[in-house]
Amino acid sequence: MKNTSNSRNDVWWKSSVIYQIYPRSFQDSNGDGIGDLPGILQRLDYLQSLGVDVIWLSPVYDSPNDDNGYDISDYEAIHPEFGTMEDFDALLRGLHQRGMKLIMDLVVNHSSDEHSWFQESRRGKTDPKRDWYIWRAPGPDGEAPNNYQSFFGGSAWELDVVSGEYYLHLFTKKQPDLNWENPDLRQAVYRMMRFWLDKGVDGFRMDVISLISKPEGLPDVVDPHNLDHAYANGPRLHDYLQEMYQQVMSHYDVVTIGECPGMTTENALLYVGAERKELNMAFQFELNALDRGFTKFDVLDWKPQQAFDILFRWDATLNAGGWNNVFLGNHDTPRILSRYGDDGRYCVESAKLLAMFLLSFRGTPTLYQGDELGMPNTHFEHIDEFEDVEVKNFHQLHVEGGGDSAGFVKAANAAARDHARTPMCWDDTKEAGFTQGIPWLKVNPRYPEVNVRAENENPSSVLHFYRKLIALRKSVPALHGPDFQRVESGHPTVFRYRRGKSGDTVTVWLNWSSEHVSCQVNLDGHVVVSTYPDPPSSGSLRPWEGVIFQDKKR
Numbered sequence: 001m002k003n004t005s006n007s008r009n010d011v012w013w014k015s016s017v018i019y020q021i022y023p024r025s026f027q028d029s030n031g032d033g034i035g036d037l038p039g040i041l042q043r044l045d046y047l048q049s050l051g052v053d054v055i056w057l058s059p060v061y062d063s064p065n066d067d068n069g070y071d072i073s074d075y076e077a078i079h080p081e082f083g084t085m086e087d088f089d090a091l092l093r094g095l096h097q098r099g100m101k102l103i104m105d106l107v108v109n110h111s112s113d114e115h116s117w118f119q120e121s122r123r124g125k126t127d128p129k130r131d132w133y134i135w136r137a138p139g140p141d142g143e144a145p146n147n148y149q150s151f152f153g154g155s156a157w158e159l160d161v162v163s164g165e166y167y168l169h170l171f172t173k174k175q176p177d178l179n180w181e182n183p184d185l186r187q188a189v190y191r192m193m194r195f196w197l198d199k200g201v202d203g204f205r206m207d208v209i210s211l212i213s214k215p216e217g218l219p220d221v222v223d224p225h226n227l228d229h230a231y232a233n234g235p236r237l238h239d240y241l242q243e244m245y246q247q248v249m250s251h252y253d254v255v256t257i258g259e260c261p262g263m264t265t266e267n268a269l270l271y272v273g274a275e276r277k278e279l280n281m282a283f284q285f286e287l288n289a290l291d292r293g294f295t296k297f298d299v300l301d302w303k304p305q306q307a308f309d310i311l312f313r314w315d316a317t318l319n320a321g322g323w324n325n326v327f328l329g330n331h332d333t334p335r336i337l338s339r340y341g342d343d344g345r346y347c348v349e350s351a352k353l354l355a356m357f358l359l360s361f362r363g364t365p366t367l368y369q370g371d372e373l374g375m376p377n378t379h380f381e382h383i384d385e386f387e388d389v390e391v392k393n394f395h396q397l398h399v400e401g402g403g404d405s406a407g408f409v410k411a412a413n414a415a416a417r418d419h420a421r422t423p424m425c426w427d428d429t430k431e432a433g434f435t436q437g438i439p440w441l442k443v444n445p446r447y448p449e450v451n452v453r454a455e456n457e458n459p460s461s462v463l464h465f466y467r468k469l470i471a472l473r474k475s476v477p478a479l480h481g482p483d484f485q486r487v488e489s490g491h492p493t494v495f496r497y498r499r500g501k502s503g504d505t506v507t508v509w510l511n512w513s514s515e516h517v518s519c520q521v522n523l524d525g526h527v528v529v530s531t532y533p534d535p536p537s538s539g540s541l542r543p544w545e546g547v548i549f550q551d552k553k554r
């Protein structure tokens, strides 16, 4: 990896920009309406034109697709919908030839119930693989072993009638949790990881890795409002992560990013402290939780100041021996433009401001496909228009509990994961150039303007802005290096920080609102990049005005 000599970061992944591809929605190559590996291969020039360094591929393994591939039935096979192992090898080669890296999604908190491991495990209490999953006897009245709820609604236990025991599934009942206590299971996982690493993949994003060690004795959950905290950070978690590092990761020059719901600023350095030798980076969900209530379909108001405080606190925490990862959205969230920006009047300005934050804050940015175009949320009219198992399950529970479907659909329109999963918009032809057939999820209605071809032709588009900032982040060491300082902005919607070392710094101003605000902007320096075409003024910032100044050298 081109780890430029002027970089003061010691490892390549600190100065990289990561781009997440959700393969099902990126590019269909054969007209079946489902994105696939040959489709991604056709778009390598596009990826290269963005300037990103690392592609994170959401799961492409064999799967019955109960949770769109996060339920894996064969960890070493490619799902036929996505192509073949030859297609995968060609993609890996193509990315490497262009100087980009590839990281895979590692989903080992659970497998599919259709994985041969589970098929064997459920054969009976004496099967050698019985202990690879988490089986428990029913309570005295046949009830579930404890009160655990699934993240996708309902009990986290499913009764297996043949053996009369329950198995644990923190996600859907087709996603039984693996038992990490079992050393043979752990070795099987490590062997599978080596299979991919030996092919040359450059690391893993580890799905809900904070959940792999279960609480001792599986006591009832006390606070059902906070399942993340109830299930995460189990007693042997860090033993497992250290073992995994020693036995697998330490033998390769690769990167690991843990997806860590339930991780807090108190325990984050246990995951990513450099001397701990566990993970390189982690995704934290505190910002993601800010606008969510009891369930993720209760959407709450939030204030920019609260978001800044969370971001600064995480930055400060990780600076003490770790490294941050900066993201706003992924395939599990609504579109960042609709959630954190303004997808109406200021859609372009606010999409640019979010880009400026992602690419100027300290840490490795992880961008999600389509956000570089400023794609907004879609509107789903009816429950049948959604595809995601999470929305469908919660809808069913809501209706069974006497709630009305229309009310739920309204809430789901603010929170659903399907927003991020609508097809990538390539051009203004039918189905946005994503497929020649019928897309598995409807295309975003704004595709006639928000698409790659149109934005390529418009020099002031969101897409060009992303390219410019990605290039800038590479060429200006202050922007990717380790130096960062929070600076008071004097206004609650204005985020301000300084990057770089004394004498050679840039200052970032971000007005995170649709209002004109008065604010003493220090114009003493030159404007490197701005979300507006014309220069800023000293006493105020315009709606979603973001400016990076090269500070005057002193």
Ligand code: TEU
Pocket: 067, 070, 071, 107, 151, 171, 207, 208, 228, 259, 261, 262, 285, 288, 331, 332
């Ligand atoms: O997501 C895990 C997940 O649901 C949490 O990160 C959640 O967003 C967080 O706890 C907020 O409270 C991963 C995958 O990204 C997702 O697509 C899968 O459905 C899930 O795991 C199960 O594999």
Ligand code: CA
Pocket: 028, 029, 030, 031, 032, 033, 034, 035, 036, 081
């Ligand atoms: Ca296809």
